[in-house]
Amino acid sequence: MNRMKVDEEEYWHSSKCKAFTFDDDDEELSQLKESKRAVNSLREIVDDDDDLEKFSWSGEPVGSISWSIKETASSSSNAPERRDSGLQKGSSSYPALPKQASSYSISSFFKGRNKLGSFQSLSDALSDSGVKSYAPELRRPKAEYKDYSSDWSPKDTVRRMQRGKICSLERFRSLREKLELLDEAVLVHDGNVITAILIFLKRTLKREILFQELEVRQVALRHLIHFLKETGEQKLLLDLLRFLDRTEEVALSQYREHLSIQDAEKRREFLKGCIRLPFSSEDAVHVQDHYTLLERQIIIEANDRHLEAAGQSEIFRKYPRKASILSMPLVTTLFYSCFYHYTEGEGTFSSPTNLKKTFKIPDKQYVLTALAARAKLRAWHDVDALFTTKNWLGYTKKRAPIGFHRVVEILQRNSAPVQVLQEYVRLVEDVETRLNLAMKYKCHDVVIDTYRDLKDRHQLMAYRCKVERGSAEEDKIDSILSNLQIRWKN
C-alpha cells in the first residue's frame, strides 16, 4: 500500500513529462513561465486549445489508451488554429526564409537551417518543451470537463488526432459514431489515426461486431491485421482471419510461430501440430516435409555426434563437423549426407538415397549436390559413377541431367586433376564452350581432338605453339597433321 502510494507520487511527478533537460533547471523555469503566458493568452483567443484540459483523462481502466500530450511538434509546424490567432511560432518565419536563388544545393540549405531560425529543428523542438509541463494540470476531476466533451464531431476529432492532439474517444459510444470516426480516418489516409481508432473500437466493441464492420472496410481491416501482427496478438488475429474465412492465412500465421522456437525438439513437436492446419494442398506437402526433415535431422544429429565423439569413424576424424545439421535446408542436409554417409544403404535415415526418395528430390538437384560433396572429398571414382549409365546391351555411357560445363565448373572449383577434368570437358556438347573450357583448364587432348574433328588445320597448327616443346601433346599434333586420311577444311 505504502509502496503504491510512492509509486503514484512518482507517477504524478514524472507524468508531468518534464522536459529532458541536460542542463540546469533555471532555464527550464523561465521557459516554463514564458510558455505558460503564451498558452494562457492563447486560451482566450482560441478555444480550440482548451482541449488540453477537456479531453485528456485519467483513471480509466487498464489497457486503455491515454493520448499523451504532443504540443511540441504541432505548435511549431502545423497548427492552423494557432496561426489564425497571430501567435504562430515557426510558421511566421517562412516568408523570411532566405532562399538560394537558383542553386539547388539542398544540402547547404539544410546545414544552415538551425541558424536561420527555420522550423522543425531539434533545437526548436526541445526549447518548446516547456509547453509540455502543462500536461499534468489537465488531469482534473471528471466533472469539470464533462460538459465540454461532446463538442467534437467525429470529423473534428480525427482532424485533431491527425495533428497529434490529445483526444478522448471514450464518449463515442454509439456504433454509428465509432464507425464515423473510422471512416473519417480512412478518408484522410492517416494510418496512425486509423490504427489508434481501431484500438479504441477493439476495446469497446464485441469481436463479432468489429469483424463484421471491418469486413466491408478493407483499408481499416489491413491496418488491424498489421497491428495484431506487430503486437503479436496471435489469438485475436487468428479469430479475425477465421471470421474472414481466410483459412490459408490462419495456417500460415500459425506456422510462422515456429520461427521463434529455438529448441529443435520443441520445434519438431510444434511442426507436427502444424501438419493438420488448413494449408493449400501444395503447402501442406511442404509443411509435412518440413516436419519430416527436422525429425530426420534430429536422428542424424544424435547419431553423428555420438560417432564423432567416439572417434572411430575415419571420415569424422578427418573432416570434423563444423556445425550442427539441425534446421538446415534439405539440400544442405543432402550435401552433408553425401559427404559423411555416401555409401550407406537406403535403409538408414542418413543415406542420400533415402533422402532422395523421401523428399522426391529431382535428379538434377541430387546430382549437383552429390557431385559437389564427392568432389570436395576428391572421390573421383564416385564422381565417375554418378554419370555412368549402362544401357541394355551393357555399353556404358556418360550422362548428366545438368550441362557438362556445369560439372566441369564444380570439379574445377574443387581442384580436380586435369585427367579427371578433361574427361568431362570432352563431354560438353557445344563446341565453342568445349574449346573455351579446354583451353582455360589446359586440357590439351580435348583441344587437339576437337580441332581434328573440326578439320581445322590452321587452328591446330597455331595450338602447336602453345603446348610444350617435345611433349606428348606436340607429338600428337604432329601425327595428326601428317595424317593423310584427314581432309582438312583449310
Add this chain to the structure above:
Amino acid sequence: MSPLDRIANVSVLKQHEVDKLYKVENKPIVSTSDQLCFLVRPRIKNMKYVADIVNADKAMGRSRKYKIIFSPQKFYICELVLEEEGIYGDVSCDEWAFYLLPLDEDLLSMELPEFFRDYFLEGDQRWISTVARALQLLNSLFGPFANTYGIGRCAKMVYEVWRELVEESEGDSQARRPEISHVFLMDRDVDYVTALCSQVVYEGLVDDTFRIKCGSVDFGPDVTSSDRSFKVLLNAQDKVFSEIRNEHFSNVFGFLSQKARNLQTQYDRRRGMDIKQMKNFVSQELKGLKQEHRLLSLHIGACESIMKKKTKQDFQELLKTEHSLLEGFDIRESTSYIEEHIDRQVSPSESLRLMCLLSVTENGLIPKDYRSLKTQYLQSYGPEHLLTFHNLKRIGLLTEQAPGETLTAVESKVSKLVTDRAAGKLTDAFNSLARKSNFRGISKKLGLVLERKGWLGLEEVVRLLNGNEFAPTEPVMEENPAWEAQRVILAVFLGGCTFSEISALRFLGKEKGYKFIFLTTAITSSARLMDAMLEAKV
C-alpha cells in the same frame, strides 16, 4: 553509417556530454548514467526494447530519467505499448520532426526503408502523412510546386494529404516564386522491373556489391589493399566518383586508367622544377593530388573487387538471362537457368529476384513452373520460405497464372506496355543504359510527359496500369518562360528507388536540360526489396 552519423557524429554527441551510445536492441544496457535517451523510429518493437530496459531498472530499484525521442513522429500505438508495459509516465516523449536527409546535391532520402513493406505488403498507411509533410517542408522552402503529377494509389493519397497541409498553411508561401516546376510522385509498385534488374552503372554496382548506407560505403581490406577498411562518403564532392557514378561499368575502367595516367603526369611535372615552383607545387597542388590519388586507388580497388565477384558468378550469363526475360524470349531457357541457380544454392535473394523478374515480365509463372521452382527453392534455402512466397504473392511480385489462363498475344502486349512504357517508363530507360543505343528513343518517352504537361495523351498507358489513378493538378501558376529554361523537377519515389533509376534520370536531365531532384523514402535495390519480404525470426 546511420542517419544520425550524418547529422551528429559520435564526437559531436560526446561534446554534448553524451556518455555512451548504444544501438536500440533487445539487450540490457550496462550504464551508470542516470539519464537515458532513446532516439527511435516509432515502432512497437523499439517500444518493447525500451520497456524491457526500464522495467529491468525498476526491478533492480534503480531510478533513472528516460526520454524517448521519436523520429520523425510519434505514433499512437507507441504510447499504447508504453502504457501496457506500465512505463507510461516513467518516460517522457518527444518528437524530432526529421524528414529529409540530404544524401547528395540532388538526392534527399527519408531513410524509411520500412515504408516499402508497411505500405505495399501490409497496406498500412502510417507513413503517408509523413511523406506529405516532407513535401510540405520542401514546398515551404522552395515555393509552391507549379505542376504535380502522380502515378499510383499511394501517390494520390500523399498528394491529397499534402494539399490539405498546403491549404492549411496558405498564406505563408504565397507570393513565392515556384522554384520547382514539376513534381512527379511515383509508387514503387508501378514499376518493379527496373528495381529487379542487375544494376550496371557504377554507383548501382557498388550498392549491389557493398551496400551503400546513408551515402557512405565501407570498403573492406580487399578493396583498400591494406588491413584496414575505409568508410567513404560517396557523393558529388568526391571528384573521381562523381565522374564515374553514372557510367556503365564497362566504361569505368577506361576512365580510371586515363585518370591514373593524368595523375602520373601531374606528379611528374615536379621533376625539373626549381625551388620556387616546387614550393608552389607542394603548397597548392600536392594536397589535391594526394587526395585524388587516394580516391582513385579506392575506386580502382572497388572495381577489381566487383569484377572478381561478378566473374565468379557468371555475370555475363546472368545479364543475358535478364535481357531475355525483358525481351520475352527464350523463356524456357531462362527458367532452367533460374532453376540451376536455385539448385546450386547461389545467394537466396538473387534466386528470388530472378524468379520475381520472370513473374513480373511474364505476368505470373505457369503453375507447373511455379510449383517446381517453389519446391526447389524451399529445398535449397529452407522450408520456412513458405512464408516468403506467401508475401511475394500478396504483394504481386511472384504470382502464379490462374490455371488455363496462358498469356494470349494481347495480354502479352499489355504486360509489355506496362513494363516498358507506363509512367514514361523508366524501366526501359534504365535497362538501356546497358545498351546505350536505345537510350535516345526512351528518353523521348519520358520527355513526352514533361512536354505534354502531364499524362495527357498517355492515357492508354496509364489505363493499363491496373487500378492506378493519376492526379494531374490544375497548374498553380501559368508557366513562365523565364524559368522554363531551367526546369527543376522533383521526382518522388514512394517505396524507394535504386541508384540506376537516379542515374537514368540524371542522364535524361542532362540531355534535356532539366534539373532533377530526387526525394525517396529510401534507397533501395533488388536485394533490399527481397529482404523486405522475409519473415523475421522473432
